Amino acid sequence: MPQQPAESPPHVSFQVFLDGIVAAVRSVFFYVLVGNYVGMGALAHEVGFSFGWMALCTLLIWAAPAQVILISTLNTAALFEVALAVTLSSLRFLPMVAAILPVMRRPGVRQRDLLLPMHVTAISVWVEGMRLLPLMPAERRVAFYNGLGVGLMSGAIIGGGVGYVLAARLPPVLAAALLFFTPMAILMSSARNSRTLLDGLSFALGLVVGPIVAAQKIGLDLMWTGLIAGTMAYAVHRIREALRGRKT
Amino acid sequence: MSAEMQSYLILVLVGFLPSEVWRWLGIVIGRGLDEQSEIILWVRGVATALIAGVVARIVFIPPGALASVPLTVRLAALAAGFLAFLFIRRSAFAGVVAGEAVLVAGALAFGP
Numbered sequence: 001m002p003q004q005p006a007e008s009p010p011h012v013s014f015q016v017f018l019d020g021i022v023a024a025v026r027s028v029f030f031y032v033l034v035g036n037y038v039g040m041g042a043l044a045h046e047v048g049f050s051f052g053w054m055a056l057c058t059l060l061i062w063a064a065p066a067q068v069i070l071i072s073t074l075n076t077a078a079l080f081e082v083a084l085a086v087t088l089s090s091l092r093f094l095p096m097v098a099a100i101l102p103v104m105r106r107p108g109v110r111q112r113d114l115l116l117p118m119h120v121t122a123i124s125v126w127v128e129g130m131r132l133l134p135l136m137p138a139e140r141r142v143a144f145y146n147g148l149g150v151g152l153m154s155g156a157i158i159g160g161g162v163g164y165v166l167a168a169r170l171p172p173v174l175a176a177a178l179l180f181f182t183p184m185a186i187l188m189s190s191a192r193n194s195r196t197l198l199d200g201l202s203f204a205l206g207l208v209v210g211p212i213v214a215a216q217k218i219g220l221d222l223m224w225t226g227l228i229a230g231t232m233a234y235a236v237h238r239i240r241e242a243l244r245g246r247k248t
Numbered sequence: 249m250s251a252e253m254q255s256y257l258i259l260v261l262v263g264f265l266p267s268e269v270w271r272w273l274g275i276v277i278g279r280g281l282d283e284q285s286e287i288i289l290w291v292r293g294v295a296t297a298l299i300a301g302v303v304a305r306i307v308f309i310p311p312g313a314l315a316s317v318p319l320t321v322r323l324a325a326l327a328a329g330f331l332a333f334l335f336i337r338r339s340a341f342a343g344v345v346a347g348e349a350v351l352v353a354g355a356l357a358f359g360p
Contacts, residue, residue: 028340028341032340032344042312042313043311043312046312046313047312049255050252050255053252053255053256053259056256056259057259057263060259060260060263060264060268061259061263061264061267061268063267065299065302066263066266066267067263068302068306068311070259070262070263071311072311072312074258074262079258079261079262082262083261083262083266084266086262086263086266086267087266087267087269087270088298089267089298089302090266090267090268090270091270091294091295091298092270092295092296092298092299093267093270093271093274094270094271094273094274094277094291094295095274095288095291095292095295096274096295097270097271097274097275098274098277098288099288099292101274101275111275114275115275118271118272118274118275119268119271121271123299170313172313172316173313173352173355173356173359174352175312175313175314176312176313176314176316176317176351176352176355177348177351177352177355179306179310179311179312179313179314180314180317180322180325180347180348180351181344181348182306183302183303183306183307183326184325184326184329184343184344184347184348185344186299186302186303187303187326187329187330187343187347188329188333188340188343188344189340190296190299190300191330191333191338191340191343192333192338192340194296198289198292198293198296199292199296201293202292202293202294202296202297202300203296203297203299203300204300205297205300206296206297206298206299206300206301206303206304207300207301207303207304209297209301210300210301210303210304210305210308211304211308213301214304214305214308214309221301221305222298222301222302222305223298225297225298225300225301225304226294226295226297226298226301227294227297228297229293229297229300229301230290230291230293230294230295230296230297230298231290231293231294233293233296233297234289234290234293234294237289237293
């Protein structure tokens with residue numbers, strides 16, 4: 001093995017980590033996340049989970065849709081059904097992690113150095129990471145991304161705690177508004193991040209196909225929505241590529 | 249085992265592991281994966297549609313207090329948020345504010 005390039009000294013890595021936290025707090029996602037998790041904390045309180053459970057839920061799962069599913073269905077659905085819905089809602093992490101890994105991987109980065117960046121990967125962190133990481137030197141990216149993730153996750157944990165405490169006093173209209181942060185935040189982050197026909201069309205078709213699939217009551221709604229709408233969007237993308245190829 | 253311990257065990261088994269497994273698989277499968285390869289484009293389409301499905305699910309089968317807001321108000325709020333995003337310099341902040349404003353106004357006007 002050839003000698004790997006020298007690592008940044010620890011104090012530089014820590015400075016970059018703090019830069020990541022600053023970038024997290026300056027991101028629009030930070031405020032949307034806090035609002036979203038205030039609503040979710042309130043929901044956890046309503047359903048009867050403990051304060052510590054809600055905090056650990058965010059720390060361990062760190063995926064708003066999966067947490068919403070877990071908190072809102074755990075008391076009514078079978079454990080297997082809940083686990084299936086959670087795993088389907090988090091399937092997106094596979095392509096997201098696969099897409100951001102090449103940005104961080106370079107000689108000298110060990111596999112275990114990538115475990116924390118992968119765990120803090122969520123839609124918000126991923127979108128900001130894909131935008132900001134290519135702008136900086138490769139050796140700073142892992143520390144910066146960790147800071148970004150820890151910063152956003154801290155906001156979410158604090159927001160969840162605030163919502164949990166507020167829950168008893170929150171008027172129903174405000175509680176509804178806070179719960180509505182989740183779909184609004186996902187819609188905005190997806191719209192902001194969709195640069196190709198495939199992204200936009202997949203999302204639009206998913207919005208339409210989702211309720212249709214749910215109305216059929218065949219179960220596994222999210223999986224079928226993803227497969228049907230995603231494949232339709234991919235087919236349109238392929239047809240358009242083929243037509244474009246013929247013209248040139 | 250106490251009920252509290254049981255709720256933590258369920259959190260790990262039903263919440264953490266089913267979600268985290270995709271991040272681990274992303275590291276394993278992501279090795280040397282070409283981001284523009286056809287299979288990745290297809291998986292990205294499926295994942296994006298699945299996220300849209302989560303949005304649709306929360307709007308159509310809402311959790312907690314959101315269920316007290318009529319469906320038409322929820323749909324109008326989502327549409328208003330998206331339109332505000334499109335017409336106000338593609339600002340996510342404007343979109344969230346517009347969506348929430350329509351939801352609260354609609355809930356107060358047409359709610360129970």
